[in-house]
Amino acid sequence: MFQALHVWLLALGGAALGGAFVPAAAQTLEVLTHSSFSLSEELVAAFTEETGIEVTFIQGGDAGETVNRAILTRANPLADVLFGVDNSLIARAAQADLFEPYTSPQLARVPERYRFSELVTPVDVGYVNFNYDVAWFEAEGLEPPTSLEALTEPAYRDLTVVQNPASSSPGLAFMLTTIAKFGDGWLAYWAALRDNGLQVTDGWTDAYYTAFTRYGGDRPIVLSYASSPAAEVVFAEEALDAAPTANLFCEGCVFEQIEAAGILAGSDNVEAARTFIDWLLSREVQEDIPLNMFVYPVSEDAEVPEVFREHGGLPEPEHVAEIAFDEVAANLDAWLEAWTRVVQQGQDPGAVR
Known part of the structure; x- marks a missing residue:
């Protein structure tokens, strides 16, 4: 790009x-x-x-x-x-x-x-949130997720890809979103995502253009941006009446x-x-x-x-996560270390502090 x-x-x-x-x-x-x-x-x-x-x-x-x-x-x-x-x-x-x-x-x-x-x-x-492949869900007869919690359910096993917060800005944005939304339970949430077959890439390009089903991958849910469906329309080879992807806007799930x-x-x-x-x-x-x-x-x-x-579109205010950035400054290194231990090393979130 x-x-x-x-x-x-x-x-x-x-x-x-x-x-x-x-x-x-x-x-x-x-x-x-x-x-x-x-x-x-x-x-x-x-x-x-x-x-x-x-x-x-x-x-x-x-x-x-x-x-x-x-x-x-x-x-x-x-x-x-x-x-x-x-x-x-x-x-x-x-x-x-x-x-x-x-x-x-x-x-x-x-x-x-x-x-x-x-x-x-x-x-x-920009607004970091999940996009999903509309045609994939229609073909599978599966309703798209409507919340972050849904991504941990068996119906959505092996369907989601995100980026590593240590190397990717949208990945970091999503990690902060989960901290804002789940508080002390944020690591347990990530452990549930991990156990439900979460894929993690180093950056946005690999997630969107390699792992996402729209571009030949096997993941129909990708961490991206609210403007990504508009980009799909702009760059489509043929004129589209509707975007082939859609945004997951839910309470506190957009950064x-x-x-x-x-x-x-x-x-x-x-x-x-x-x-x-x-x-x-x-x-x-x-x-x-x-x-x-x-x-x-x-x-x-x-x-x-x-x-x-x-x-x-733009998410409504209630969709946007809120987190104090003095709190981020004080805790970022510890949060990244904890994320690595739980998500990449498979440790029990209860043992990570």
Whole structure:
């Protein structure tokens, strides 16, 4: 999904986008992104014409892998900016002092609820939840699940695939969702999933494009995004009246995942990095994001494509999990260790604390 792009961005000096600007000598800005990062070439080309800083985008894998890579190379940063850290990963990044704080003036266009950290700038929002293969369930004569608890029932044995929370941002989002929903019983829930034939992949791509029945796998229930059914419609070889996949929206079973960009500590191009981040919140970029990355813009004045409203939809507030991120910061490492012991090592959740 990621395509390497080389673009020109505003030169040092802090000139506002759309204002009077005289390009300075060419400079280089490096941006580390997750593998789903993409913007329209036409938009990039138009921006290129106005700028004087060359930006190289570096693919880092899944968002969780990208953040881990940035942390491991903090002493010698791979890039100037990291795009793709989200509200489930920020605690890990903050503990590693990964970012130099920056408050973009463009944040005035972004609702407060998306501003989850002063270290980074929110850019888009997605909703992590389960999708299911509609045709598979119809062919099997099985009703789709209607709750997270249903996934542990015998009728749904060997049907579900999720991602590893240690390496995948949607995987981590779902782990936090289960903690918010089940409280002290979250590990018992995961043990029940495990015993019901749960499959775990390292990242979203393997889960969706390898394990999911829509693409030749044997799992008709996949942890993905609320916008994934809309993506199925957009990329269908023939026009579709209805999406071939559907969302599982249930009480407390959706995670609001807010993706952000941050300036990596140690960058030599801080002013250029700030200008790049400001550009990500421009209306042009915000309206370009949905049909390229299949997430929603965070800017209040950005329009959302009709296909999102028809086939993706947004979960109602009661569907979204709530968890305090100071609690995440204090417990994340212990939670990940406990998850690994129960899900991957098969230990009894009662013996794991």
